[in-house]
Amino acid sequence: MKITYLGHSCFLLETRAGTRVLIDPYDDKVGYPVPRVAADVVVLTHEHGDHAYVEMATGSPKVVRGLKEGGQEHARVAETVKGVKMSTVHTYHDENKGAQRGRNAMVLFEADDVKVLHAGDLGHDLDDAAVKAAAGADVLMIPVGGHYTIDAKMADVVIGRLRPRAVIPMHFKTEVNAGWPISTIDAFLAGKTHVKRVGHGVEVKDLPAQPEVWVMDWKG
Numbered sequence: 001m002k003i004t005y006l007g008h009s010c011f012l013l014e015t016r017a018g019t020r021v022l023i024d025p026y027d028d029k030v031g032y033p034v035p036r037v038a039a040d041v042v043v044l045t046h047e048h049g050d051h052a053y054v055e056m057a058t059g060s061p062k063v064v065r066g067l068k069e070g071g072q073e074h075a076r077v078a079e080t081v082k083g084v085k086m087s088t089v090h091t092y093h094d095e096n097k098g099a100q101r102g103r104n105a106m107v108l109f110e111a112d113d114v115k116v117l118h119a120g121d122l123g124h125d126l127d128d129a130a131v132k133a134a135a136g137a138d139v140l141m142i143p144v145g146g147h148y149t150i151d152a153k154m155a156d157v158v159i160g161r162l163r164p165r166a167v168i169p170m171h172f173k174t175e176v177n178a179g180w181p182i183s184t185i186d187a188f189l190a191g192k193t194h195v196k197r198v199g200h201g202v203e204v205k206d207l208p209a210q211p212e213v214w215v216m217d218w219k220g
Contacts, residue, residue, distance in 0.1 A: 001112040003139070004201040007032040007218030008177075009051060009170045011118070011141060012039070015111045019082040023107070023118050023141075025056035031176035032218060041081050045105045045120025046093065047071035066105025066120065074103055085110040089133040093149075094123040101148065106134060114138050114204050121149045121171065122158070131161050138207055139214075140164035143171035145182030152188035165207040168214050185215065 004012040013021040022039035039057040068075040077088040093101035109116045117137035143149035172185045194212045200220040
């Protein structure tokens with residue numbers, strides 16, 4: 001499986017069989033230039049504009065939504081599309097069960113003998129039920145910028161519960177969203193020794209024996 005980072009919380013997964021899964025595409029309000037991406041499937045963890053701009057995708061992709069009924073209820077996703085198995089873990093965008101920012105779905109993807117968990121805009125620590133539902137993730141994409149999501153400190157707590165082999169931080173401040181009230185990646189990386197800068201795209205082949213943080217670039 002190949003993972004390409006497009007900025008903010010948006011990633012493209014490409015399987016060996018050629019299936020392309022676009023996750024959490026953003027609109028132009030985020031600040032990143034909005035690319036046009038060929039995709040077979042578009043997956044939305046929640047319905048906010050910086051995660052749900054389906055129009056980023058070209059073609060006629062299947063759209064899989066983590067929330068239903070206008071974003072007010074969790075959807076129970078458990079399906080396989082073109083060889084990619086997807087399931088949702090029901091969480092929230094804040095620490096008050098969605099009272100502030102609504103609901104959120106973490107999505108677990110399985111393909112090419114790899115499990116990738118995208119945490120969406122997770123806003124709280126995980127309870128035992130969520131940890132069990134997300135168990136076995138090899139690669140974790142997790143927000144670290146705080147304010148709208150968990151911050152670097154809570155991200156470390158969640159990582160400790162899930163124990164992935166590789167962690168990809170997302171949803172942090174960069175040069176394109178300097179005015180946002182979120183933190184840069186620096187606080188999350190502080191004190192960590194197993195940090196690998198993998199560039200714009202990474203092939204997930206042999207997972208590291210020692211858990212690593214993979215820092216990705218939003219542009220090639």
